[in-house]
Each structure stands twice: as C-alpha cells, then as structure tokens.
Amino acid sequence: xxxxxxxxxxxxxxxxxxxxxxxxxxxxxxxxxxxxxxxxxxxxxxxxxxxxxxxxxxxxxxxxxxxxxxxxxxxxxxxxxxxxxxxxxxxxxxxxxxxxxxxxxxxxxxxxxxxxxxxxxxxxxxxxxxxxxxxxxxxxxxxxxxxxxxxxxxxxxxxxxxxxxxxxxxxxxxxxxxxxxxxxxxxxxxxxxxxxxxxxxxxxxxxxxxxxxxxxxxxxxxxxxxxxxxxxxxxxxxxxxxxxxxxxxxxxxxxxxxxxxxxxxxxxxxxxxxxxxxxxxxxxxxxxxxxxxxxxxxxxxxxxxxxxxxxxxxxxxxxxxxxxxxxxxxxxxxxxxxxxxxxxxxxxxxxxxxxxxxxxxxxxxxxxxxxxxxxxxxxxxxxxxxxxxxxxxxxxxxxxxxxxxxxxxxxxxxxxxxxxxxxxxxxxxxxxxxxxxxxxxxxxxxxxxxxxxxxxxxxxxxxxxxxxxxxxxxxxxxxxxxxxxxxxxxxxxxxxxxxxxxxxxxxxxxxxxxxxxxxx
Amino acid sequence: xxxxxxxxxxxxxxxxxxxxxxxxxxxxxxxxxxxxxxxxxxxxxxxxxxxxxxxxxxxxxxxxxxxxxxxxxxxxxxxxxxxxxxxxxxxxxxxxxxxxxxxxxxxxxxxxxxxxxxxxxxxxxxxxxxxxxxxxxxxxxxxxxxxxxxxxxxxxxxxxxxxxxxxxxxxxxxxxxxxxxxxxxxxxxxxxxxxxxxxxxxxxxxxxxxxxxxxxxxxxxxxxxxxxxxxxxxxxxxxxxxxxxxxxxxxxx
Numbered sequence: 001x002x003x004x005x006x007x008x009x010x011x012x013x014x015x016x017x018x019x020x021x022x023x024x025x026x027x028x029x030x031x032x033x034x035x036x037x038x039x040x041x042x043x044x045x046x047x048x049x050x051x052x053x054x055x056x057x058x059x060x061x062x063x064x065x066x067x068x069x070x071x072x073x074x075x076x077x078x079x080x081x082x083x084x085x086x087x088x089x090x091x092x093x094x095x096x097x098x099x100x101x102x103x104x105x106x107x108x109x110x111x112x113x114x115x116x117x118x119x120x121x122x123x124x125x126x127x128x129x130x131x132x133x134x135x136x137x138x139x140x141x142x143x144x145x146x147x148x149x150x151x152x153x154x155x156x157x158x159x160x161x162x163x164x165x166x167x168x169x170x171x172x173x174x175x176x177x178x179x180x181x182x183x184x185x186x187x188x189x190x191x192x193x194x195x196x197x198x199x200x201x202x203x204x205x206x207x208x209x210x211x212x213x214x215x216x217x218x219x220x221x222x223x224x225x226x227x228x229x230x231x232x233x234x235x236x237x238x239x240x241x242x243x244x245x246x247x248x249x250x251x252x253x254x255x256x257x258x259x260x261x262x263x264x265x266x267x268x269x270x271x272x273x274x275x276x277x278x279x280x281x282x283x284x285x286x287x288x289x290x291x292x293x294x295x296x297x298x299x300x301x302x303x304x305x306x307x308x309x310x311x312x313x314x315x316x317x318x319x320x321x322x323x324x325x326x327x328x329x330x331x332x333x334x335x336x337x338x339x340x341x342x343x344x345x346x347x348x349x350x351x352x353x354x355x356x357x358x359x360x361x362x363x364x365x366x367x368x369x370x371x372x373x374x375x376x377x378x379x380x381x382x383x384x385x386x387x388x389x390x391x392x393x394x395x396x397x398x399x400x401x402x403x404x405x406x407x408x409x410x411x412x413x414x415x416x417x418x419x420x421x422x423x424x425x426x427x428x429x430x431x432x433x434x435x436x437x438x439x440x441x442x443x444x445x446x447x448x449x450x451x452x453x454x455x456x457x458x459x460x461x462x463x464x465x466x467x468x469x470x471x472x473x474x475x476x477x478x479x480x481x482x483x484x485x486x487x488x489x490x491x492x493x494x495x496x497x498x499x500x501x502x503x504x505x506x507x508x509x510x511x512x513x514x515x516x517x518x519x520x
Numbered sequence: 521x522x523x524x525x526x527x528x529x530x531x532x533x534x535x536x537x538x539x540x541x542x543x544x545x546x547x548x549x550x551x552x553x554x555x556x557x558x559x560x561x562x563x564x565x566x567x568x569x570x571x572x573x574x575x576x577x578x579x580x581x582x583x584x585x586x587x588x589x590x591x592x593x594x595x596x597x598x599x600x601x602x603x604x605x606x607x608x609x610x611x612x613x614x615x616x617x618x619x620x621x622x623x624x625x626x627x628x629x630x631x632x633x634x635x636x637x638x639x640x641x642x643x644x645x646x647x648x649x650x651x652x653x654x655x656x657x658x659x660x661x662x663x664x665x666x667x668x669x670x671x672x673x674x675x676x677x678x679x680x681x682x683x684x685x686x687x688x689x690x691x692x693x694x695x696x697x698x699x700x701x702x703x704x705x706x707x708x709x710x711x712x713x714x715x716x717x718x719x720x721x722x723x724x725x726x727x728x729x730x731x732x733x734x735x736x737x738x739x740x741x742x743x744x745x746x747x748x749x750x751x752x753x754x755x756x757x758x759x760x761x762x763x764x765x766x767x768x769x770x771x772x773x
Contacts, residue, residue, distance in 0.1 A: 471574050472612040476622070476682065477600035477630035486625060490616025490665065 052109035081224035094381040196232035211294035230260035235270035266301035299334030311347035318377035321349025328355035332364035340367040356385035359393035374407030383413035388421040403439035404518035521721040527582035542746035558743035601633035603689030614666035672699030697731035709734030
C-alpha cells in the first residue's frame with residue numbers, strides 16, 4: 001500500500017491498517033496456543049540480593065548514589081532530575097495500553113549481595129556467570145568464538161571468528177567487563193558507567209545529558225534520577241575500535257526496574273560498533289525498564305549501535321512482561337559523522353522506543369534499521385526521529401514490523417528538516433507483515449520540512465503472510481514453522497544484513513522462536 | 521505407484537464448500553507418464569492440490585496411495601518428503617529469499633523427514649550448477665529471490681529446476697506449458713524427459729495437446745466434472761485437439 005505522498009506538513013495516521021477478519025480459524029487457534037515455554041531466557045537465578053528501600057524518594061536516590069560512591073555533582077544532578085520528574089506527567093500519545101504504573105512498588109536498586117564491584121572475573125558469583133553462560137554470553141577472557149554456521153548458502157571461506165568485548169549488567173550493577181586490557185592498549189575506554197564516573201569524571205561530566213537532557217521526557221527524567229548502571233565507551237581520536245563492544249543486560253530480581261544509562265563518545269575520526277542484548281526471567285508482575293542511551297559522534301566519527309531486545313513479553317494472556325520505555329538518541333555533532341541504529345525488537349510486553357539521530361554536523365548521516373516483532377498480546381510503538389540541522393545531511397529509515405497473534409505493532413517516525421539544512425535528504429521505507437487476522441499494524445510517519453530543496457522519499461507497504469507462499473514452501477518440503485521463519489527472514493532481510501554477522505544469526509533464531517505457534 | 525480410488529473432494533469452507541472431484545479413479549504405475557486433459561473447470565488444478573494436501577481442499581471420500589501408503593493423512597511437507605512434487609501453474613514469489621537458499625532449505629528439510637543427512641554445500645552447489653546449465657538458467661538468477669521479477673517462462677523453468685534438484689518420485693505438472701514460448705517449452709520438456717525413469721511416475725495436467733508432443737504420455741485421461749470420463753493412448757490427445765472436448769465428452773456421456 002502506498003502512503004500518501006505529501007511531505008511538507010504534519011501528517012498523522014497516514015497509513016493505518018488494522019486487519020480484523022480472519023483468513024482461517026486455525027491460524028487464530030495456533031496463535032491462542034502460543035505458550036510461554038517459547039521464551040528460553042525465562043529462568044531466574046537464585047542469588048542473595050541487596051535492594052534499595054522500595055519505592056522512589058530522595059532517600060532512594062541518595063542510597064543509590066552512596067552505593068556507587070558518586071561525587072556530589074552527580075547526586076545533585078540526580079536530585080534535580082527527580083524534582084523535575086515529580087512535576088511531569090506520563091506520556092499517553094503512544095498506541096499502547098497498560099495498567100497505570102505504581103512507581104512506588106518498584107525497587108530502584110538491586111545488586112548481588114557479595115558486592116557490586118569485582119576485582120577480577122573470578123570474584124563474580126558463580127550463579128551469575130552461570131546465568132550468562134545459559135544465555136550464551138561468554139564472559140571469560142578466553143578467545144570468544146562466536147562461530148557461526150549455516151546462513152550462507154555458498155561455501156564461503158570460513159571467516160575469522162570475530163571477538164567481542166562484553167560488559168554484563170545484572171539488575172543494577174555491572175558484573176564483568178572483558179577484554180579491557182586489550183582495549184586500553186588502543187586507548188579505548190570501555191567500562192561500566194559507575195566506574196567511569198570515578199575514573200574519568202571529566203569525560204562523563206562533559207557528555208552526560210548532552211544528548212538526552214534531564215528534562216527530555218518523563219522516562220528519561222526518571223532514568224536521570226535513578227539510573228543504576230550501564231556502559232561507558234570512549235574511543236579517542238582516529239582510533240578504530242579493534243573489536244565489537246557489547247553489553248548484556250539481564251533483569252533478574254523481582255519487582256525491580258532496570259534503569260541503565262549508556263554513553264558512547266566517538267572522538268574525531270573514530271569508529272566503534274556496539275551491540276546490546278537484553279533478557280529477563282518470566283515473572284507475573286510487569287517489570288519496568290527505562291533506559292537512556294546517548295551517542296556522540298564528533299567530526300568524521302562513526303558509531304554503529306545494534307540491539308537485540310528479547311525481554312520477557314508476558315504470557316499469552318498478556319500477564320507479566322517488561323515495560324520497555326527507552327530513550328535512545330545519537331548526536332552527529334561533528335561534520336561528516338555517522339550514526340547507525342539497528343534494532344531487532346522481539347520481546348517486552350510494551351515497547352516505547354524511538355532511537356533517533358540529531359544530524360547537527362554538515363554532511364552527517366543517520367540511519368535506522370528496525371525489525372519489530374509482536375506476538376501474543378505484545379504492543380510495540382517504535383520508530384525513529386531524524387532531525388536534520390546541518391547542510392547536506394542524509395538519513396535512511398528502513399522499518400520492518402511483523403505482527404502475529406493479538407498484538408499491535410506501530411511504526412512512529414519523524415523526519416524534520418530544519419531551515420539551515422540545505423539539500424537534506426531522507427529515504428523512509430516502512431513495511432508491515434501480518435500473520436493471522438487478529439493483529440494490527442500501523443504506520444505513523446510525521447514529516448516537518450522547512451526547505452524547498454529537501455529530497456524526501458517515503459514508501460510503505462502492508463502485506464499478509466500469504467497462504468499461497470506457505471503452501472508453496474510446504475509443498476517443497478518445509479515444515480510449517482520453518483516455512484514461516486523462512487518467509488519472515490526474507491521479509492526482514494534488508495535489516496538483518498545491517499547486523500554484525502554473529503548477531504544476525506542470533507536475531508534470525510530469535511525471530512523463529514518469537515513466531516513459533518503463530519500459524520497453524 | 522500412485523493409486524486414486526473413487527476420490528471425492530470439496531473446495532471452500534463449510535456451507536460454501538463445493539464438490540469439485542466426483543468419484544475419480546486413476547492409477548499411474550511406476551515408469552509411466554499419464555496426461556490429464558480437460559476443459560476449464562473440470563477440476564484439474566483441484567486434483568493437483570488435493571494430491572499435495574493444500575488446506576481448503578477437503579477430501580470427503582475415497583483414497584489415494586503412493587506406493588501403497590495412504591498419503592491423504594499426511595501434511596504437505598510429509599508428502600513432499602515421500603517424493604510428491606507439484607510444478608505449480610502459477611509459481612509463487614517469495615521476496616527476500618534467494619532461490620538457492622530456498623531449495624537447499626527444502627532439500628534438507630525433506631532429508632531430515634526421511635532421516636537422512638543434510639547435503640553438503642559443495643555437493644549442493646555442484647548439483648545446482650549442472651542442472652542450471654541443462655535448463656539454460658543464468659547462475660545469477662539463482663541468487664535472486666524466488667520468482668520475484670521472473671518472466672513467466674523463467675518461473676516455469678525454475679519449477680523444473682527445483683524438481684530436478686529435489687528428485688521426487690512422483691511428479692505432477694500443472695499447466696507447465698502455459699506462458700512458454702516454443703524454445704522454453706523444448707527446454708522444459710527436455711528437463712522433464714530427463715526425469716523419466718522406471719521408478720518414477722508422472723501426471724501431466726494440460727489444457728492443450730502441444731506439450732504432449734514433447735512429453736510423450738503412456739496414457740491420456742479426459743477429466744470432466746471431476747471424473748475421468750475417457751482414457752486412451754497418446755492419440756487421444758490429438759483427437760481432442762481436432763474434435764474439441766465437446767465432441768469427445770459428448771461421445772462418452
């Protein structure tokens with residue numbers, strides 16, 4: 001379906017398609033049968049935890065700040081955010097519905113009791129290492145061989161297995177960061193943000209909150225007040241980070257919120273590729289996740305940020321699951337800088353997330369590649385904002401939404417061309433795939449254009465996984481689930497290609513698991 | 521090989537279901553090629569879908585066995601693993617999935633269902649290359665998404681490519697000649713003829729006799745209103761061409 005072509009005004013609900021009528025009852029039945037055992041990361045780890053007092057108050061914030069031995073300026077920063085948050089209202093414009101959140105019912109800090117900091121990886125409690133191992137996250141500083149097979153149909157020469165440095169965050173604290181020494185040699189700083197506050201306060205102070213200000217939005221302000229841990233990366237001038245950096249977030253404790261804060265700075269001419277993965281155990285309660293990610297790219301710098309999000313989506317009746325309210329923003333501060341977001345969103349009960357780029361530097365480039373899958377009763381409202389400020393800035397948006405079961409999947413995006421952004425260009429493509437007849441797909445592209453010389457293209461399609469395709473694949477010998485997986489993989493191919501290889505394979509498997517039982 | 525006995529089948533849901541196959545009986549022994557001809561609406565395509573297990577086509581009576589095994593209770597992919605192959609009248613586009621990936625996934629899935637090992641990448645590529653050459657298919661085409669942007673002739677040739685790759689026991693060609701020019705028709709027929717063997721059976725469904733000049737049938741059946749109303753040798757096809765269905769059907773009734 002073609003979206004309307006107008007580009008120079010605010011457009012709401014440009015393409016809105018909701019399919020209600022069923023093609024066949026079996027599909028619906030199968031969707032109903034969607035069971036929680038599909039979620040392989042849904043185990044919890046029994047470990048002694050230390051919590052902040054339940055609920056949110058200035059005392060909670062002082063507690064967190066004291067736990068992390070933070071300097072005065074940061075505590076003040078947090079308190080300022082908290083006081084502002086008290087005056088703010090929770091946003092309701094997204095196409096998601098959920099019970100009101102009782103912010104006093106959460107713990108804002110949870111850490112394994114044996115202490116938040118570990119001198120070496122051998123001090124990390126065995127249970128935590130085992131948890132990550134179960135999730136397939138290698139933390140040991142051994143050669144990390146994320147060897148990959150399959151995918152390629154040609155006998156491609158075995159490519160040298162990539163190495164990945166990992167920072168693992170367990171509830172509120174970072175438990176291990178690998179490959180640190182090697183990164184230090186290259187001058188790359190890769191550590192938890194708590195450590196960075198202590199060891200590189202000047203860098204943190206210089207950049208923290210400069211992309212996503214404290215006042216940005218309800219959830220970002222909350223995060224500024226209570227952020228627990230997260231990752232800090234600094235790549236110095238002219239350095240190409242020698243390996244991919246990765247953080248794994250794991251929410252384990254009950255009734256906790258995870259409020260990580262990630263700050264990545266690429267100095268002039270530097271490059272980094274960063275991967276983020278997330279999982280959580282199955283719990284009946286809704287857990288809250290309100291992260292903030294800030295990226296800064298100076299002149300000629302490039303940041304590639306990839307996410308595979310597999311938070312617990314709740315059970316088939318919509319009970320439990322993660323509320324994923326995340327603010328991610330990159331600032332192409334320097335000329336010719338580039339920031340590229342790639343996300344594969346398969347988890348969470350409710351997703352509210354718009355990784356964005358501020359294209360401030362002349363000739364800077366922003367990209368957003370997204371796959372969002374919803375099944376069961378999941379709701380996702382996700383997209384991006386591309387704010388063109390500099391001259392000849394370019395942005396590209398490729399969004400693939402897949403809805404199954406009774407889920408709702410919305411793409412919401414803004415392309416804004418500022419007065420100064422001469423010859424800015426944007427290309428947007430939003431494709432939706434519907435599996436079964438009780439799910440919804442919605443596309444809400446906003447465009448604000450102040451320049452006559454801007455080049456804007458928008459394409460949108462909505463298709464249904466067709467009975468013809470399924471039968472064709474099955475006649476050739478593919479099982480039904482396999483056929484769905486193959487068709488879906490075909491649908492998202494353009495985006496999968498943007499992911500680092502080992503991540504692409506993981507994402508492919510995740511898609512398969514997420515859509516299990518979606519047809520029948 | 522393939523034995524169809526007194527088969528009845530409907531198309532459509534519940535009250536709207538329409539009986540299309542009305543007591544069809546047919547046997548194709550191993551090694552033989554049988555043609556099914558008939559006017560539009562006789563039930564030719566329905567028969568091919570019923571045999572391969574498409575949903576929406578419900579068997580209401582009779583039986584179908586392949587080498588003595590009841591196939592009607594099997595899922596489409598199980599039938600495929602047993603060697604049933606349908607060359608589609610309208611091959612389906614699968615965006616984003618390269619031909620080679622598709623065929624290799626299908627082949628390995630069939631092998632898995634049969635308890636066999638997967639084919640190795642070099643073996644697969646070698647085989648693919650040989651068959652592509654035989655069918656005059658460009659290697660680049662096999663890297664493109666299945667049937668997307670292919671011409672009618674290319675789509676049909678790709679069906680035959682898949683058939684030759686998967687080496688089925690029993691072939692159903694549904695209107696394979698439609699949309700083919702004479703050169704493409706010859707190439708396709710050569711591919712099909714290369715598949716003829718004492719162990720293999722074939723059902724060639726066609727509207728016109730043209731294809732049967734290149735794929736010589738052992739028997740020709742005339743399908744009308746969901747039943748076989750006349751069976752004869754290859755010459756029956758020529759008679760149909762000359763006299764039209766009207767004449768032959770009229771004679772049979």
